[in-house]
Amino acid sequence: MSFSILGTGMYVPPKVVTNDDISKLVDTNDEWIVQRVGVKQRHISTNETAADMGTKAALAALENSGVKKEEIDLILAASVSGESISPSVSCMIQNKLGLSCMTMDINAACSAFVFLLETAAGFFARKKVKKVLVIGTERLSRIVDWEDRGTCVIFGDGAGAVVLGEGDNYLDAVFHVQGGDNVIDIPQFIGKSPFFELEQKKPYIHMRGQDTFKFAVNAICKESKYLLKQNNLTFDDIKYVVPHQANQRIIDFASVMLKVPKEKFYVNIDRFGNTSSASIPIALDELNRQGKLEKGDLLLLPAFGGGLASAACIVRW
Numbered sequence: 001m002s003f004s005i006l007g008t009g010m011y012v013p014p015k016v017v018t019n020d021d022i023s024k025l026v027d028t029n030d031e032w033i034v035q036r037v038g039v040k041q042r043h044i045s046t047n048e049t050a051a052d053m054g055t056k057a058a059l060a061a062l063e064n065s066g067v068k069k070e071e072i073d074l075i076l077a078a079s080v081s082g083e084s085i086s087p088s089v090s091c092m093i094q095n096k097l098g099l100s101c102m103t104m105d106i107n108a109a110c111s112a113f114v115f116l117l118e119t120a121a122g123f124f125a126r127k128k129v130k131k132v133l134v135i136g137t138e139r140l141s142r143i144v145d146w147e148d149r150g151t152c153v154i155f156g157d158g159a160g161a162v163v164l165g166e167g168d169n170y171l172d173a174v175f176h177v178q179g180g181d182n183v184i185d186i187p188q189f190i191g192k193s194p195f196f197e198l199e200q201k202k203p204y205i206h207m208r209g210q211d212t213f214k215f216a217v218n219a220i221c222k223e224s225k226y227l228l229k230q231n232n233l234t235f236d237d238i239k240y241v242v243p244h245q246a247n248q249r250i251i252d253f254a255s256v257m258l259k260v261p262k263e264k265f266y267v268n269i270d271r272f273g274n275t276s277s278a279s280i281p282i283a284l285d286e287l288n289r290q291g292k293l294e295k296g297d298l299l300l301l302p303a304f305g306g307g308l309a310s311a312a313c314i315v316r317w
């Protein structure tokens, strides 16, 4: 046994920041950002934490699923931009929901949603849980260097969530980790120890754009093909590919290399930017609420990002 997705939810903060707004902060322009990244606007938090947004997405997913919050046995959450190292984001969401179930965070940056689903599948397989909340939530605006035009144009804030129940609709997943900090790095504040001698790197998102790009395209293509082959499936069997929304061009490249029509890839990066662990559950919620999914549809979810970590899974709706 694995699980079935019973409901989805999302939340983005109301403030919309356009490319023109960002061009007042750094030397950039709407045309460059749309062409190179595909983002037209992003939502940015002015007064909500990652846990606040995650809680709102969780409540939306609970309502959509018809599951009462008291039925939840486990909260799994991910965030690279939570306000505290401890309490974890999942602890804070549990607190805000007024629950007392077990909670756990997983750090796998932009791939985290698939890592969370795999972890949930383990709890279901051991029959430890009946209902699970899985949440990706990010206030990336907190850890973006707003003076670095190479990164600040890409990211946005928001949260996505799913409610899982017993079932067998999580078909398979593949994971790959190639650890290292030279391509993407989000260092913590180094502290003020009078004894530590290493230099402080600014505690913001550092990214080698072109290396990230190549890694991402390769990860989507390799892992998707591998996973489909392992399960005797082809792209024809997949209703939608719902990739991590990192960059429109990454998705376009993958579509060309895989010879899969663009229309099969769900894309919303133009409206939300890259919301890291929240991007796939936000996309799932949009598909769900737009009525684009029918029972039995197969979805392929490829994710990639800091770690470097990448993953892909197949879910039956």
Ligand code: COA
Pocket (backbone or CB within 6 Å): 027, 028, 029, 032, 033, 036, 037, 110, 149, 150, 151, 153, 154, 207, 208, 209, 210, 212, 213, 216, 246, 247, 250, 274, 304, 305, 306
């Ligand atoms: N506006 C205008 N110009 C910009 C810019 C911006 N926001 N950011 C960078 N540039 C400039 C650079 O300074 C450089 O100028 P130069 O040629 O005078 O030196 C030029 O644009 C090209 O820079 P480069 O870094 O080679 O651009 P690129 O085509 O690789 O695009 C990214 C940069 C970041 C958009 C692209 O590499 C990318 O999307 N990478 C993947 C990022 C990603 O998906 N991250 C999330 C992973 S989960």
